[in-house]
Amino acid sequence: MGAKRIYATCAGVHFFLIIVVCFGGIFPLVAEHRTILPSALDKYARDGELVATSVLGKELAGSNPVRRAIATYLHAAGSQSGYGFFAPNIPGHHKLTLELYYHDGRVEYDSPHVSGRAAALRLDSLLDRLAEPGYEPLREVIVKMLAFSVWQEHPDVKKIRAIFGSVNMPGISDFEHGKKESFQPMFSFDFSLRNEENQSTTR
């Protein structure tokens, strides 16, 4: 009986954390007007988000053992994020185009690539994440790494211009009217690889 109680308590704590993580994923969607719910619920969604964040210990200092224990457990159990895949709506598709400038004035175009389809799915998911506001501080460094991976295949390139943007796919009626996909640049970075200097511009 004692062992059963321990198992039941552990399961209770486990599912409590999972429910909090799941609600922590849904509240920001409501608060950011990304759902069909009325904006009157924004305030409650923000409050709910704060509660979820606090329960998971994310308001505590980074070195706090409780925060670290909860985070470690959730990652180990594969439950650190909610289950809102492709929800509430389908995220946009993003593309990184690299303009390769050679010493002799030639310009070629390339993009970061991998061999297998399984890895390609992962690369696409990274590019889609880069567009999210939360990834802004990391954007330049990640784009630089992706550009560097391509530069290794073209060592005689003088400069790389990385153009990141969203690919707008036509809707059903637009497609029926013959509209094709369009590319909307979001930002670009210039990397001078010879002297390790780089400049960036955001559009």
Next chain:
Amino acid sequence: MGFLFPPETDKWLTVLRIGLGLQVAVYALFLKSDWNYLFARTGSGLVSRDLGEAIISFDSPFIPKLGWLVALGGHIGIGEETVLSVAWACLLCAGCCLLLGLFCRPAAIIAWFLHLCAAESGGLLAYGADNFMTMGLFYLMLSPLPDRYSLDHRLVKTKPKDPQLLGFWRRVLQLHLCFVYFFGGLAKCLGSGWWDGTNLWRSLTRPPFNIISPDVLIRFKYLLPVLGISICLLELGYVFFIWMKKTRSVWLVCILGMHVAIGLTMGMYLFALIMIVLNLAAFGPDFGSLSLAYRQRFHAVFTKQLTP
């Protein structure tokens, strides 16, 4: 308390072990050509592993990562490339051992640990399938292994496991899946695009999931809203209808059909496979008792016909 500890056989555990073994092996084989490129440090890979690991360390420095193994290898003079290759080979071996039921518990722990290391170190490149794999392997390594169909059981006659403990771990998996579909369905219901078919169109036409040509899809445009709403209701209703005896089989078949369709039409094979494995282990029919029931029915009919 009785709800959490229903007596169960270990057949569901066999399904979970074999399914996850297959999943781990396929995961390793799919990433074989890109493994070192995805997880290398700055300068030789796609995105630096260091960056992914630094981001994870903000959450907690105790989350397992490939960097630990590389550092360990460094201490004994083994280079990064070799350590990564050995980690890949060990993951594949662990998957094969799980498939066969050989060294079940160590194989489950090694598979969970190595997959978790890869998923966390490549966190920037991770997606949904990784979370479900970690979740499945986490439950598998804690469950009462080995099951009676494993080689371990045949080689070393192990004692039968406590049916209530087996039932507890199956219940945990069942409850977890209910949360997965409930929250997934709820989030979808909150998006306008799932009610008018827009989201289904967008998901099937956007790269890299655009396996079916839009010219083919457009012929079924009137079906898209129906399918979109069906997906929402199927996921949201899972938490209720999967528990009822009368609706369980129908719901399970529909959910499995949905994942097969996701795999085939969007090319998300790993995601489809892990969801099918988890669903079959959690709510799949008890194949043994099913065949026993058929045998009994067949026997009853047969003897009735022979009786004058």
